[in-house]
Amino acid sequence: MKLNIAVLSGDGIGPEVTKEAIKTLKAIAQEFDHTFNFKSASVGAIAIDETGEPLPDATLDLCKHSDAVLFGAIGDPKYDNNPNAKVRPEQGLLKLRKELGLYANIRPVKAYDMLLSQSPLKEENIKGTDISIYRELTGGIYFGEKQLSEDGNIASDLCEYSREEIERITHLAFKAAQTRQKKVTLVDKANVLETSRLWRNVVKQVAEDYPDVVLDFLFVDNAAMQLILNPKQFDVILTENMFGDIISDEASVIGGSIGLLASASVGDKHAMFEPIHGSYPQATGKGIANPIASILSAAMLLDHFELHEEAEMVREAVEKSLQLEITTPDLNSKNNTITTSKVGDFIEDFINNPK
Amino acid sequence: MKLNIAVLSGDGIGPEVTKEAIKTLKAIAQEFDHTFNFKSASVGAIAIDETGEPLPDATLDLCKHSDAVLFGAIGDPKYDNNPNAKVRPEQGLLKLRKELGLYANIRPVKAYDMLLSQSPLKEENIKGTDISIYRELTGGIYFGEKQLSEDGNIASDLCEYSREEIERITHLAFKAAQTRQKKVTLVDKANVLETSRLWRNVVKQVAEDYPDVVLDFLFVDNAAMQLILNPKQFDVILTENMFGDIISDEASVIGGSIGLLASASVGDKHAMFEPIHGSYPQATGKGIANPIASILSAAMLLDHFELHEEAEMVREAVEKSLQLEITTPDLNSKNNTITTSKVGDFIEDFINNPK
């Protein structure tokens, strides 16, 4: 297969971890005789520094003409703590998702047996957890109209959803559930919010097309508790943008390391793959960033193009590295000298010399 | 002291647990020679059944003319799962908070040593956790304008905040921090939301009046992770209404039982005290509801009127009941026959016969 992959490695540790994902994909291309072409472009704080824009036109154009986007991380503290900054790195990511029509963010959350002891949760509560969170990504309050009164004393954000926005991701979630444990939990706040009541109505209607899937409902505040009390109760979680942001980050602690968690953002025409962790500026350039999430996002990319055998080999290589503790210091109890690139080298070597 | 206390016990297990809180307050009144007058009124689903309104005028009137409100719980599944219901029990609580000007919800989250083993989190991570969450209660998206298009295809909710709404709760949070570990963490989403940026600006300005208190900031998605990864890092958490709803319910799992957690909702003129748990209709009438949260909310009521010795005696009685496992089945490993009212009897007896 020939794939043109846009590489947007971004800020902080983004470039370091993305480099290892590319190393992995190149090894896969060599081993399975594919042609993967990589083209890089800037996004985030580094793009603001270079062009004044968090998502330069050239970057967006590259993404639109690529088969997939491999994304690193964005964000820089010089923007986070300045409430008056006019341009923010995160706007680049929000705009990219919108422009590419990436309306669904998919986050697998899995408790790896070999890392159970690293979890802040008790092992017996989490062993076997396997959740897939479907978060709506281009609607809701993050994209609604924002206002600040002239005197600076009143601010507002509008949360808006249409039937169509809800329907398309709901179909994806139910289709995924059909290949899993056949359960969808809609997380909302239908006892208070009009948008949540629309979600319930629409999701109930879509559910009629999937009689083999059980649908249930959970208020977001209760869901925030249940994820910690009993995460094994969940199969597919479906939710709106902001609730999904909070709930999926909360769920990310279950497995013991967010350095392992990948995500996909998909639309009807485009798809983007990225680690869920941020740009961790304090770790930049030290060789300590864990590249596994970025490498697993490359595996999700392979799966997206139905290269399942290839994806499976990447995941095997990752599991092997965890078993042998060929891991960065965040996961390594014995050796704190294994760098980001050494982990990538091990994965590359495993793929090129499969046992 | 003479206090007129409005009792709004509400739905589900509300009446059962509130009865034990009243028993406790009566014992305190007798022991310390106070006069507490209790008057009851209906709220929630039961009030809808009786009057068509979740907060009848007579109930609101009683509350306005009382020194404090002792609240039970509201909610009934026949409304929760009907997105087309015009009147909802929760509207009663929302309206009451608004009408009484209860703009700050205060939730202590404490890990009791004797219950550490009940927590879903690892004991070493939570031992010593002592957080006080200040949630803004009358603004934000829960109260903003709601719209549903005529064809039912587009819904919206408006999140709005004014400088004044932010200032008044911020002062309460900083004053509380001065009596604690002198740290306030503002939880927001200032990288995306205009309202969050207003919160940051206003809170930074108010913080200048409290030079002995350290202020830091956390995005709500990160906060949802940090509460599980390292809850001991927090002292006072300050946040807007919806984030506070999610974060404080999430935090409630830390201590191992939400049956223990009380809350206060305060304004400039009125104050209300309630357990944080819901109406648990499935437990109603079985004598298994844990009354401790309601009893501890009575202790917060006593503290509010500076009856600190009295409040401390209630808390001692509660700790004693936990030590001796005079507890309802949810907390009892040895005996599942101790009922709601037996726990209240023990607390009453402890107060009337202090050791």
Ligand SMILES: [Mg+2]
């Ligand atoms: Mg997030």
Ligand SMILES: [Mg+2]
């Ligand atoms: Mg809640």
